[in-house]
Amino acid sequence: MRPPRFAEVLLESLGAESSFREPLLGDLAEGFALRVERDGVGAARRWYYRESVRATPHLLGDWRRSLRAPDIRYLAGVVLSSYVLTMTLVFLAVELAGGAASALGFSPRVLAAPLDAAPLVALWLLIGTTYTVMGGYIAAWLDRRAPLVSAVALGLTWSCSALAIGGLTRGNGARAWYWVCAPVLLAVGPIVGGVLRLRTVARTSGLR
């Protein structure tokens, strides 16, 4: 009986050194097997998830301790590449949607209207959520060492950029809620995307 693969993949994705991570995951797997015999599968799974949550700060701590200049360059490269790739895909999607809207007789200019009308807000939120989730998925896909860390780093970069732009432009005429929601969405979306990528990995194989 193997421990929950998704939880294992999540723990493997936090960038800890293998000398720290592998014995720890081995202990969790052994503890899981012992609890399956003693307490049953359900209790063993609950124990494994609880221990996974408790192990997360320690795995992240090991990643932070082992971080060297080449690792930071690698992480920056992944964040930049996923940003460029996501923006390219968004640009192509918007162009395609604009073309399709024109063909159907709608003016794409409506998308440039102020963020006041509820349908437009909903549309922009949908587009924003999609591209942030996609960005996180791409970041986790590009990074083989610490996929979830890259997705989080992309989210933080986007979020901080949005806050900086909001600060520099003094809100740029948008409503206050926008400058609250946008950084949150930009931070959370990539994490969701990274987790979705790891679910795919868990279904197929592992990161090892």
Added chain:
Amino acid sequence: MANSVSGSLELTVLLAVARLGEGSYGLTIRDDVSERTGHDYSVGAVYTTLQRLEEKRLVSSRISDPMPIRGGRSRREFKVTAAGDRALRDARRVAASVWAGVGANNRLAPAR
């Protein structure tokens, strides 16, 4: 005392490795520490402490062969080094010294 233990968890974990002897590993150390302290430590906390102790050269470790019960992963087995033995003796001496004279005539006396 360059390589001394700092903090009660470091001392408790080092004592657990000394008590369990060669071949002790994260899970057995965690169980021993949790049982004796009555606090449910996570495996991660124990590994972080073991890593600090290893950086201080108070414990050393070796990797075992992969095991099926661990999903094909190896155990990292720990043992106390000579420096670790010295650090434990120092800790015991300091503890005895600071407790000396306490408990003879007051409420901190050991329970009988």
